[in-house]
Amino acid sequence: MPGAQARLTAFFARRLSVEDIRLFKPHLNAFAGAAKEMGIAPDEGMLIAAHGWDVAGARAAGLQAAFVTHPGKVLYPLAVEPTLVVAEINDLAARLAAIPHL
Numbered sequence: 001m002p003g004a005q006a007r008l009t010a011f012f013a014r015r016l017s018v019e020d021i022r023l024f025k026p027h028l029n030a031f032a033g034a035a036k037e038m039g040i041a042p043d044e045g046m047l048i049a050a051h052g053w054d055v056a057g058a059r060a061a062g063l064q065a066a067f068v069t070h071p072g073k074v075l076y077p078l079a080v081e082p083t084l085v086v087a088e089i090n091d092l093a094a095r096l097a098a099i100p101h102l
Contacts, residue, residue, distance in 0.1 A: 014038075026057025035063065046083065048092065052076045059083075066092050 009015050016034045023030040035042045042062035049055055050068045056079035058065040064083040067075055075082065086092045 026053045026060070028057065028061045031058050031061035031063055035061075048089075052079070055079070055082045068092065 016037060018025055018030050021030065021033050023033065025031070031045075031047070032042060035045050038045065043064065046064040046066060047054060047058035048066045048068065049058075050070045050073050052067070052073065052075045055065045055067045056076045059080035059082065066084040066086060067082040068089060069085065069087050075085075084092065084095055086095065
């Protein structure tokens with residue numbers, strides 16, 4: 001199961017996977033399908049990833065995106081910049097908690 005290795009699925013109400021829709025990132029419909037499944041507009045969603053292609057695909061599809069830096073992982077220089085760049089997931093949680101409308 002996706003997410004099982006990182007043991008993160010327990011922290012989320014729902015898991016969406018490209019394996020369920022059989023469209024793989026960075027296909028734009030993979031992101032649009034996730035937003036539709038959640039009943040939100042793409043700009044109301046956020047992808048969190050440590051892979052430049054995931055961030056580039058999400059931003060191209062109109063989603064917000066957070067890039068979690070890891071050694072050897074880089075953003076695509078010609079893609080739309082991520083909404084946030086953080087060193088670790090705890091940094092992301094703190095930054096999101098500081099946004100008044102969330």
